[in-house]
Amino acid sequence: MSLPNISRRSAVVPAIAALLTVIYLTGRFLPGLDHGVRMAFRWYGAITIYGVSAAIVLVRARVVERDRRIWTILGIGMVLYALGVVASLISPRAADDPPVLSFVCWIAFYAMFYVALLDMLRARLRPFTLAFCLDGALAGLTLAAICSALVPHDLDALSPGKEVAGLATPCMELVLLSLLVWANAMTGWRHGGAWRWLAAGMALAAVAEVSTDISVARDAFDQLAPFNALFAPALLCFAIAAWRPAPRPRAMRTDPISVLALPAAGLVGVIGILVFGDVDDLLTGGLAIGALAIAATRAGLTVRDLSRLHEARRFARGFDEAAIGMAFVSPRDLTWTRVNQTLADMLGRTPEDLVGRFIGEVTHPDDRDRAVPVWDAFRDGGSPAPYVRRAVKADGTVIDLMISVALIEADDGSPLLFSQHQDVTEARRAARHNEALAELSRVALELRDADALVERMTALLSERTPADEVALVADAVTAGDDRTLAVGLGHGTLVARRDAARPPFAVEHARFLEAAANVIGTALDRARVEDELRTQALEDPLTGLANRSYLAAHVEQAIAAADRGEGGLALVLLDLDRFKVVNDTLGHGAGDEMLCAVADRLRSAIRRGDVAARLGGDEFVVVCAGASAAPHEVAALASRILEAVSAPYVVDDRELHIGASAGLVFAEGREASAESLLRDADLAMYRAKEAGGAGYEVFDAGLRAAVVRRLATEEQLRHALERDELRLHLQPVVDLHRDELAGFEALVRWEHPERGLIAPSEFVDVAEETGLIVGIGGWVLGEATRQLALLQTTAGRPLRMSVNLSARQLRPALVDEVRAALRSAGVRARSLTLEVTETLLVDGPGAVEVLNALRALGVTIAIDDFGTGWSSLGALQRYPVDVLKLDRSLVGPAASSAPAAALARAVVEMAQALGLDVVAEGIEDDEQLAAMRALGCPHGQGFVFARPMPAEEALALVAEGPTARAARAPAA
Ligand code: C2E
Ligand code: CA
Numbered sequence: 001m002s003l004p005n006i007s008r009r010s011a012v013v014p015a016i017a018a019l020l021t022v023i024y025l026t027g028r029f030l031p032g033l034d035h036g037v038r039m040a041f042r043w044y045g046a047i048t049i050y051g052v053s054a055a056i057v058l059v060r061a062r063v064v065e066r067d068r069r070i071w072t073i074l075g076i077g078m079v080l081y082a083l084g085v086v087a088s089l090i091s092p093r094a095a096d097d098p099p100v101l102s103f104v105c106w107i108a109f110y111a112m113f114y115v116a117l118l119d120m121l122r123a124r125l126r127p128f129t130l131a132f133c134l135d136g137a138l139a140g141l142t143l144a145a146i147c148s149a150l151v152p153h154d155l156d157a158l159s160p161g162k163e164v165a166g167l168a169t170p171c172m173e174l175v176l177l178s179l180l181v182w183a184n185a186m187t188g189w190r191h192g193g194a195w196r197w198l199a200a201g202m203a204l205a206a207v208a209e210v211s212t213d214i215s216v217a218r219d220a221f222d223q224l225a226p227f228n229a230l231f232a233p234a235l236l237c238f239a240i241a242a243w244r245p246a247p248r249p250r251a252m253r254t255d256p257i258s259v260l261a262l263p264a265a266g267l268v269g270v271i272g273i274l275v276f277g278d279v280d281d282l283l284t285g286g287l288a289i290g291a292l293a294i295a296a297t298r299a300g301l302t303v304r305d306l307s308r309l310h311e312a313r314r315f316a317r318g319f320d321e322a323a324i325g326m327a328f329v330s331p332r333d334l335t336w337t338r339v340n341q342t343l344a345d346m347l348g349r350t351p352e353d354l355v356g357r358f359i360g361e362v363t364h365p366d367d368r369d370r371a372v373p374v375w376d377a378f379r380d381g382g383s384p385a386p387y388v389r390r391a392v393k394a395d396g397t398v399i400d401l402m403i404s405v406a407l408i409e410a411d412d413g414s415p416l417l418f419s420q421h422q423d424v425t426e427a428r429r430a431a432r433h434n435e436a437l438a439e440l441s442r443v444a445l446e447l448r449d450a451d452a453l454v455e456r457m458t459a460l461l462s463e464r465t466p467a468d469e470v471a472l473v474a475d476a477v478t479a480g481d482d483r484t485l486a487v488g489l490g491h492g493t494l495v496a497r498r499d500a501a502r503p504p505f506a507v508e509h510a511r512f513l514e515a516a517a518n519v520i521g522t523a524l525d526r527a528r529v530e531d532e533l534r535t536q537a538l539e540d541p542l543t544g545l546a547n548r549s550y551l552a553a554h555v556e557q558a559i560a561a562a563d564r565g566e567g568g569l570a571l572v573l574l575d576l577d578r579f580k581v582v583n584d585t586l587g588h589g590a591g592d593e594m595l596c597a598v599a600d601r602l603r604s605a606i607r608r609g610d611v612a613a614r615l616g617g618d619e620f621v622v623v624c625a626g627a628s629a630a631p632h633e634v635a636a637l638a639s640r641i642l643e644a645v646s647a648p649y650v651v652d653d654r655e656l657h658i659g660a661s662a663g664l665v666f667a668e669g670r671e672a673s674a675e676s677l678l679r680d681a682d683l684a685m686y687r688a689k690e691a692g693g694a695g696y697e698v699f700d701a702g703l704r705a706a707v708v709r710r711l712a713t714e715e716q717l718r719h720a721l722e723r724d725e726l727r728l729h730l731q732p733v734v735d736l737h738r739d740e741l742a743g744f745e746a747l748v749r750w751e752h753p754e755r756g757l758i759a760p761s762e763f764v765d766v767a768e769e770t771g772l773i774v775g776i777g778g779w780v781l782g783e784a785t786r787q788l789a790l791l792q793t794t795a796g797r798p799l800r801m802s803v804n805l806s807a808r809q810l811r812p813a814l815v816d817e818v819r820a821a822l823r824s825a826g827v828r829a830r831s832l833t834l835e836v837t838e839t840l841l842v843d844g845p846g847a848v849e850v851l852n853a854l855r856a857l858g859v860t861i862a863i864d865d866f867g868t869g870w871s872s873l874g875a876l877q878r879y880p881v882d883v884l885k886l887d888r889s890l891v892g893p894a895a896s897s898a899p900a901a902a903l904a905r906a907v908v909e910m911a912q913a914l915g916l917d918v919v920a921e922g923i924e925d926d927e928q929l930a931a932m933r934a935l936g937c938p939h940g941q942g943f944v945f946a947r948p949m950p951a952e953e954a955l956a957l958v959a960e961g962p963t964a965r966a967a968r969a970p971a972a
């Protein structure tokens with residue numbers, strides 16, 4: 001701020017000074033110059049120079065802020081000095097006898113010089129004590145005494161006032177000179193040009209003054225004496241000093257030698273004078289005694305300060321040798337006033353280097369602004385909490401300093417800041433590292449996906465580590481230099497790099513990176529395992545298609561998308577038609593191969609964005625997002641998939657043809673869930689199967705209504721038995737040869753309280769699916785045998801009763817059930833016929849065994865609905881069958897079509913050849929009856945004779961006699 005200001009003009013002032021000096025000295029000493037001219041220079045030249053010097057000093061005080069007060073005092077003193085000379089010039093008295101006013105001015109000048117000097121020293125020398133000022137005075141007086149002793153003089157010639165005044169000025173000059181020399185010595189001379197110039201000027205003035213006084217003392221005073229000419233350059237030196245920088249505040253030397261050198265020398269000088277000098281001489285004696293008095297005062301002060309000094313020493317030792325960094329800071333300009341070795345070491349400097357410097361110089365540039373709140377805290381009367389600042393060491397290394405500052409009172413009562421510094425770089429680094437590790441672990445737990453994990457973790461590390469670049473590379477890497485760290489983590493290497501401009505990585509960094517790599521490695525391993533598990537959990541292991549869980553999740557998503565209006569959603573459920581055959585005949589290996597082949601076909605048949613899944617077994621699902629329910633598109637979609645799946649397969653070198661049934665459902669515009677869609681598709685698929693397979697069915701509201709109805713049926717059917725809602729209707733079976741009633745077939749009916757009489761076609765399937773058929777069948781068996789007993793009693797002859805069995809009933813327990821029913825009704829087993837369908841027979845060897853057991857009871861077994869399945873007549877031989885019931889689909893056409901008649905005849909003849917009885921079912925009219933008679937079919941059943949009827953009607957029928965009604969029925 002003020003410094004450049006001074007140095008810029010510092011060359012101007014010496015130039016002026018040099019010029020003036022040359023002119024002045026020329027006027028004084030150039031040979032051949034007239035006495036008058038010399039005298040003019042001696043007076044007017046000197047006064048001009050004094051005035052100019054004072055002006056230069058005052059201008060400096062005005063222009064430069066720093067030390068303004070000091071230089072103002074000095075400048076005014078110099079003006080006074082010049083006025084003293086003017087007073088002496090205009091005085092009417094002799095030139096060698098200046099007026100009192102002149103002495104007053106000159107003494108005032110030296111007094112002001114002294115004040116300014118002390119002010120200057122106090123601001124720059126620490127600690128500054130009065131004792132040191134006394135040292136200057138002591139030295140000055142001693143010097144004066146020595147001069148006085150060496151120079152013969154006669155004081156009696158002078159008036160006492162002038163005597164005192166004339167003596168005071170050289171003494172003061174010597175005292176000031178001593179102080180300046182001492183102050184320069186304390187700051188090592190090289191610091192601060194200002195003090196050197198002051199010392200030089202004072203030396204010139206002292207020499208001029210002393211020599212003048214000596215000449216006066218010898219009564220040989222000459223106005224133009226050479227020494228006299230030194231006053232002008234002396235004041236110019238002060239002017240130059242004003243424009244030189246003053247030394248930075250410095251710690252004063254406090255070692256005993258430095259402290260005691262000056263007073264000791266002074267004391268030795270005084271003692272020397274007292275011993276060897278002319279003690280009788282009043283001046284010498286007075287000066288020596290004055291010096292002694294000062295020495296005594298100083299000793300007294302020292303004694304008084306001794307204990308305090310001791311304390312200060314102890315403090316100094318504690319301060320200097322403290323393990324933590326300590327410093328005193330001047331609150332005025334925030335400069336270090338005292339710094340201990342530990343703090344200096346922390347900052348990589350010496351205490352001397354730091355004292356006097358602005359404390360902010362070592363603060364990290366980014367932290368400098370943060371100092372303000374700390375000082376604000378003091379201003380507000382509080383004390384700031386310890387804080388951490390980054391500091392820059394001499395070598396550029398950045399460290400963290402924990403600083404606590406307290407405002408204390410210095411010995412002289414002025415405020416002083418005491419600060420303690422701890423290097424917390426390590427601790428902070430450890431804390432930062434731990435924090436980063438904790439954060440890493442948190443991220444590791446949070447993120448499941450390996451890629452996201454790597455991305456987040458490297459970002460985190462780049463942010464939190466002292467590295468300039470962090471990367472996770474796939475291969476193994478070894479660090480090439482000390483600015484690269486590489487840590488392997490199983491599946492790769494974590495590499496951290498640092499720019500060449502920064503110091504190399506420290507051991508702690510390597511340790512931290514290892515720990516981080518550990519966390520990342522573990523997290524990645526876990527993420528990988530989870531990835532695998534997830535794939536396993538969502539993939540069908542056999543075909544690699546999506547599995548049920550994945551499908552469910554995907555469908556839910558697709559439904560949500562459809563709800564947002566992103567197009568419709570179609571779900572196609574696919575069931576292979578004859579897969580069981582492949583599995584049973586070619587083995588499971590071939591079955592699996594086939595399923596994989598189907599999966600491949602599906603994969604290539606679906607479009608992008610569609611998903612194919614395997615639900616299990618031979619069930620597959622294709623989910624098509626954005627599908628429309630428009631009929632032609634539906635047909636296109638279904639046939640595309642069905643065609644793909646149905647093309648022939650080659651398994652085990654065999655060409656296999658396999659069909660599939662599909663159920664389609666659309667999620668468009670209605671509330672749906674994955675579950676409900678799958679259920680609906682399943683229904684549609686079953687409908688397709690029922691329709692013969694190798695086709696598709698689209699789920700619609702009707703199907704749903706049927707399902708709902710079916711569900712209701714199921715629910716109510718559970719209670720039908722206990723509520724006694726089941727009825728048994730009986731349909732007569734007629735002996736066609738004898739034209740008489742041979743017996744009845746028992747057909748179940750459900751007398752629903754609301755829906756009325758319900759035919760078995762509406763509830764037998766449900767009963768079979770739910771297993772209710774077992775209870776119902778048991779009831780039918782009991783009721784049928786009971787009715788049979790009644791009918792036989794009424795008829796008085798062995799009528800027969802046929803009872804239908806469902807697959808579910810055909811288990812070993814049935815044998816006991818039948819035996820119990822027969823026994824409880826009291827009818828013979830021979831009267832009972834049990835009807836089973838041909839599909840029941842092929843279902844398993846168990847069924848055949850049960851039938852054998854039943855036959856062993858004496859019960860007759862009939863094959864129902866013969867002609868609708870695939871059984872050949874020959875196959876019947878292998879089964880325990882007694883009766884063949886010719887299905888309605890063979891009977892009806894036989895009356896009108898010759899080929900049908902031929903087929904029917906063949907069946908009847910063949911059956912008879914096998915020893916089987918034959919019953920023609922569903923004979924509806926006379927032609928059909930005639931046809932059956934013509935075929936020689938032994939028994940017939942149908943509306944032509946009678947519809948199934950309640951038990952009472954049957955009883956009434958048999959009561960009428962054996963033949964009458966059976967034959968007459970069509971006429972009725
Ligand atoms: P099914 O065993 O073939 O029974 C004969 C079915 O043909 C009866 O239908 C009967 O009413 C009907 N029918 C008889 N004559 C004619 C005719 O001339 N023309 C026509 N169009 N139909 C005729 P229903 O009673 O509705 O029984 C249907 C099926 O329900 C039965 O077929 C049988 O499979 C099953 N069923 C009936 N009762 C039982 C039962 O107690 N247990 C079991 N498991 N199934 C039963
Ligand atoms: Ca039947």
Ligand code: CA
Nearest residue numbers: 864865885921
């Ligand atoms: Ca039948």
